């Protein structure tokens with residue numbers, strides 16, 4: 036009925052246009068119908084398009100673009116990775132870099148770092164800045180941010196995501212999207228959904244309960260759609276309940292488009308479509324690809340073989356698929372275009388300006404997490420005439436290169452060594468590589484040609500001469516080491532680092548670890564090193580930000596966005612054996628259900644090495660006068676939790692007040708507590724600040740499978756307030772009546 040009405044309207048509009056002008060082009064349609072609502076404009080354009088033109092808009096014409104309609108002035112749609120900076124230009128038909136000289140950009144910190152800031156305001160700055168760079172580079176869709184939930188420390192792409200907690204990821208993703216899109220560039224939130232490991236990502240079928248799906252794996256996507264109003268979303272490679280996520284009836288048609296009312300465009304992950312009928316009917320709008328045959332192999336310019344290309348056209352022509360299905364896709368694509376490349380009012384963008392570098396440095400500084408700091412090892416006084424040994428390959432290796440599709444061509448990247456050398460001018464800085472990993476290559480390991488024994492010996496000699504050793508180790512975005520396409524193969528540090536650290540400890544015990552990674556790692560040396568700093572992948576300003584924190588110019592305030600288990604089997608997914616992770620190569624079962632991350636550690640009383648939300652400061656804070664506005668609430672109420680944060684130490688600094696809520700007696704199994712609110716607050720030394728955190732009662736509902744809906748249980752709840760999930764200073768009971 037709706038379509039028939041639209042059709043009538045379209046015909047009418049079409050007639051008006053024909054009568055008023057002989058020169059029909061899309062721009063004219065847009066201008067002459069200025070006062071007509073967007074959807075009507077779009078329908079009028081659709082009525083001008085041939086079946087072939089419409090189908091062409093639904094699939095790639097090159098690695099990162101879809102065709103426009105030249106005769107009508109409808110532009111091509113240009114996309115780019117994402118999510119930590121705008122990727123270098125890629126060739127039309129293959130994955131080689133195009134070799135442009137104007138595509139070097141600002142590299143922003145990886146999203147784990149952004150999440151670790153617990154600062155949504157910085158997420159907005161991130162979004163605005165990267166959106167400006169995307170706009171300047173003439174991109175219409177930025178392929179990011181990623182919000183897949185951190186389920187296992189082996190997942191090769193955790194560094195691209197926002198950690199293990201759905202609430203934190205939701206709060207951080209929304210401002211990023213809004214920031215990007217205010218530039219007239221679409222964010223493309225990815226990978227929807229359940230792409231929580233790289234191993235077998237292109238086919239593994241994920242079986243997960245509805246409850247875990249709605250409570251853990253979907254909230255950040257939902258927030259992206261409903262609050263962030265994201266204009267595009269990328270389907271995941273894997274399957275969910277036996278259907279590929281890029282054309283999954285439940286995920287796309289039911290949840291995304293029907294329940295959440297998503298009015299944007301669903302884009303495949305590259306090569307993520309597998310069936311024309313399903314792609315047409317189950318929610319996919321644009322098919323992009325790794326190969327030109329729609330899968331993984333390439334011939335010259337044969338995008339016509341895509342599932343949403345000629346095979347789709349044929350089925351439309353022989354009426355197996357209704358044209359309404361196609362029109363809905365084109366309507367969404369044109370809507371995306373009116374928001375981006377057909378929006379005459381969008382800005383021009385900016386690239387590589389000082390503001391963007393400042394934003395990158397600020398986020399990096401605020402995201403660094405201090406995990407251990409015996410006898411105030413950090414900060415190191417930059418005025419001192421001491422000898423500092425900087426050891427480890429990660430002190431000099433570029434961390435914007437590698438990792439897969441998030442790899443960047445950074446205009447500048449300050450290495451940690453350079454950052455330390457520039458900040459510690461009075462100190463003597465010695466340097467040794469210590470170990471070597473070999474060059475970064477996608478999908479394969481190229482071993483280093485350097486002599487490991489010689490590197491180790493040299494490092495030991497350097498360590499002997501130093502007052503302080505800073506060991507820069509961790510992972511590095513090489514294949515298997517935090518990189519797309521494969522998971523890590525071991526929880527321990529690679530390239531002989533654990534052994535090297537033990538050797539260094541024999542000659543110098545004054546060692547501070549600076550870990551560069553996007554994942555938790557085993558720390559067999561934890562008791563023997565003086566300090567540990569988790570520094571993520573920090574982008575262009577990495578070395579400066581690390582030096583800022585090491586020197587005390589910046590007081591660390593980052594908090595872990597995921598738990599560090601003591602051993603791999605302490606992680607929920609791993610503790611259920613192979614079928615839970617990684618699966619049997621065909622299926623996998625999320626047996627830990629809702630107990631992901633700290634929910635598992637807390638509930639099962641398995642102490643983590645470092646807990647979700649944990650992070651030290653150079654100062655100390657106290658929360659006093661912790662109270663809630665009342666003790667009994669009804670469903671529609673908001674709980675207001677207030678406290679005074681007092682800085683009791685000798686540094687200005689920032690603390691994150693974290694509010695978790697639990698329901699002791701429930702009709703279903705629950706996590707002991709779940710993050711429901713947080714606020715980062717900057718307090719000068721000796722000063723105090725009052726803060727208030729509001730939580731809607733309705734947000735305490737659980738997903739009740741028996742009614743297929745959210746259910747807010749009545750009765751007693753407990754609020755846990757602290758500065759880490761394992762450091763709760765106050766508990767308050769309240770009732771929902």
Ligand code: BGC
Nearest residue numbers: 116117178225304305440519
């Ligand atoms: C990745 C996506 C990425 C796309 C385009 C895929 O392999 O999974 O995240 O956006 O490639 O590079």
